[in-house]
Amino acid sequence: MSHTIIVGIDGSDNAQCALKWAISHAQKTDSQIRLISAYTVPGVNMSQADIVYPADFDAAVKKTIEDTAEAAAASVTEAGVPVSTTIVPGDASGVMVEHSKTADLAVVGARGRGGFAGRLLGSVALAMPAHSHCPTVVIPSTWPTRVMPDAPLPIDLPVRASGARTAEADGRDRPDFSGEIVAAVDPFETDTPVLRAAAAQAAIYGTPLRLVGVTATHILAPEWMPSEDHLVKMYDEAAKSFDAAVESLRADFPDLEVRYSIFDAPATEVLVSATYTADLAVIGSRGRGGFVSTILGSTSQGVLSHAVCPVRVVRVTRRQPGRRR
Structure with a gap:
């Protein structure tokens, strides 16, 4: 049907x-x-x-x-x-x-x-x-014309990435997600509803899937700031988790090209910046870590308010286990 x-x-x-x-x-x-x-x-x-x-x-x-x-x-x-x-x-x-x-x-x-x-x-x-x-x-109200903000968010390059691309804009290098579907995924989870929904969408459209995660060490209390060794370990663990997430998709999406980028920056800024070049962004309505805490959290609202590409929102309850769709 x-x-x-x-x-x-x-x-x-x-x-x-x-x-x-x-x-x-x-x-x-x-x-x-x-x-x-x-x-x-x-x-x-x-x-x-x-x-x-x-x-x-x-x-x-x-x-x-x-x-x-x-x-x-x-x-x-x-x-x-x-x-x-x-x-x-x-x-x-x-x-x-x-x-x-x-x-x-x-x-x-x-x-x-x-x-x-x-x-x-x-x-x-x-x-x-x-x-x-x-x-x-x-x-977005202007789609398919992608109207950029007067002052695009200044996002640094990812701390870990596979198949990363950059493009110069505003006199600096920025992450480039052109031709990709971007999924906001917790960098320490390997299988989530958002991951599955985004993979299915990318497979339908025949486009690569880009997993975007945020480690969010910038919000840690000033009493304890991680050392360089701690940061490297955390970034490496996040990359290892994303490698496992990519592997978890192979059985159902063997022909799908999956890449990832891990950022250490505010989640809303990272995702809004991703919409500057991505074909579609996929986010969860609720989550944990850097991505959303209320029924429609501040990150989700911020992305929906300022995105310049279509955004797909997948209902995800707090601590809901990953499942296939």
């Missing part, structure tokens, strides 16, 4: 970016798309205001949403992808989360308007990675 991708549609340019990405992914994975549109009609306390909505106001709002969904469905059909449409009244975040129960992947824009908008990171883009029952891909 075909996999189902749900896409939040609200008529915004960012939602169109999300739909285009979803169509491309559906074509590669033989999936069907379910368009989700939610709408609300503002209520008015008539004792406090003299605003009167026309009797058919609700119908007019719904008709606008239907027209938007119809146009979106036509573009999906034109691309040769099976499509269905669901239009319901209610909060967009709640509607998307509910439909994620019967979906294999959710795709939303990082920003939007109407029911799907709000803050720098839109309400749906914030709620779905934290509460969705399936993985969520969040598409």
Whole structure:
């Protein structure tokens, strides 16, 4: 049976970016798309205001949403992808989360308007990675144009890496992940849901997989700073762990090229910087160590808010053992 991708549609340019990405992914994975549109009609306390909505106001709002969904469905059909449409009244975040129960992947824009908008990171883009029952891909508002920040984050080169590449930017060498899918993986774990999800995605797209880990010695208490010997030992242990992680993928992904880079820097900065060149970033909604501590931790929120490439978020509960997907 075909996999189902749900896409939040609200008529915004960012939602169109999300739909285009979803169509491309559906074509590669033989999936069907379910368009989700939610709408609300503002209520008015008539004792406090003299605003009167026309009797058919609700119908007019719904008709606008239907027209938007119809146009979106036509573009999906034109691309040769099976499509269905669901239009319901209610909060967009709640509607998307509910439909994620019967979906294999959710795709939303990082920003939007109407029911799907709000803050720098839109309400749906914030709620779905934290509460969705399936993985969520969040598409930047400018994608596929990769708009770089005015002041790109100054990330040092990795302390350990396999197949590392660099490119000069802003007068300095930076890690280059062009043509790769980047997965944020704990450098001391050898098999995690994020690792498996990223490997599957890379295999589908026929691109190399880059494992990115952070040792995070920069957050250690000033009372104890590791010696050079301690640092070398820790970096070597992380590299050994990543070698084991690469090996763990060989049975299921024998043709997949897997590389890794280990950094000693703030996790959010490392991952946001990776989105400057990566085709896709894959992160967990929760984790331990340098990557996330709350239901949608500061690292995840930071990456989703500032990424310039699509980001796939895999639901991972704290200390959840690695499993295959």
